[in-house]
């Protein structure tokens with residue numbers, strides 16, 4: 413049996429393009445630094461009862477940079493839930509941590525690289541507090557982690573949503589319809605904002621900006637008067653209705669009823685526009701299409717850099733850190749600083765300002781007012 417030092421890796425939370433690229437990068441870099449790599453299956457679940465893992469090497473990770481999903485599997489359910497709502501922490505059962513400690517010992521793990529979003533990294537944070545060496549890698553299509561400009565997966569999700577909007581545009585224009593597109597993102601509007609601007613949407617509804625149906629309908633009518641008898645409305649799944657309610661599917665689930673399943677706002681918005689304007693409106697929910705398929709070149713690049721820098725942190729024994737991207741450099745921050753703070757779209761950020769200058773409506777102003785609200789002159 414080999415006596416090489418070992419590093420573990422797991423992928424946790426919702427899958428997204430780029431996970432396999434991180435795994436490959438960690439395996440290639442670790443091998444070169446003389447480590448053996450243990451890949452745990454189904455996220456943190458693979459650490460216990462009994463541990464479920466595979467040894468990863470250059471051969472069984474060959475060519476996976478371009479493949480979506482994760483060869484290790486993942487889950488956003490199960491025993492290891494450390495977040496309720498947006499930022500409330502749930503303390504892990506100490507018996508779970510003891511089992512994980514045993515796995516570290518039995519498999520001679522020097523460190524564990526945890527690839528996940530805010531909830532998954534909040535688990536890693538608690539391992540670190542219990543003295544188990546961890547390194548974090550930020551993953552989420554939602555791009556809602558505050559300590560990094562980008563998590564990998566986001567660019568691929570935006571590419572998918574933009575492509576979908578391009579396709580819906582042709583029906584919108586041919587049939588003079590309003591097309592409502594619901595995109596993912598949980599409580600952050602990054603996907604909606606980026607895909608909406610890139611796809612040429614007329615209206616974008618975000619969790620960060622309160623909006624009214626009156627303003628949305630006025631924008632559509634204004635376009636009609638201009639001879640543009642079609643509109644694309646992009647709605648983030650986590651945008652609140654004018655009364656403040658979220659649209660969800662079913663009841664909260666998971667440990668301590670921690671998870672709400674967002675979804676359905678696109679249809680609610682479509683029906684209300686149809687009712688108010690008495691015209692044909694169709695809605696499309698992009699759902700998990702946004703998490704599938706091969707990663708874009710940007711996500712492959714980011715995931716590869718994250719994987720290599722995570723190995724650097726292990727080699728330098730800088731545990732408890734999460735790699736992050738502050739363009740143009742990859743650096744790291746303590747995991748405890750990175751988690752629990754949602755990164756949302758700044759209401760007056762440059763992307764919002766550019767969109768307003770172009771006449772894109774966020775539903776908070778009547779069309780004529782939005783240029784004045786910019787305050788550029």
Ligand code: F6P
Pocket residue numbers: 426488529552553554596597598649674703
């Ligand atoms: O966090 C990623 C994400 O895709 C969110 O955008 C979405 O709300 C959620 O996961 C969906 O989760 P599930 O795969 O459990 O339906």
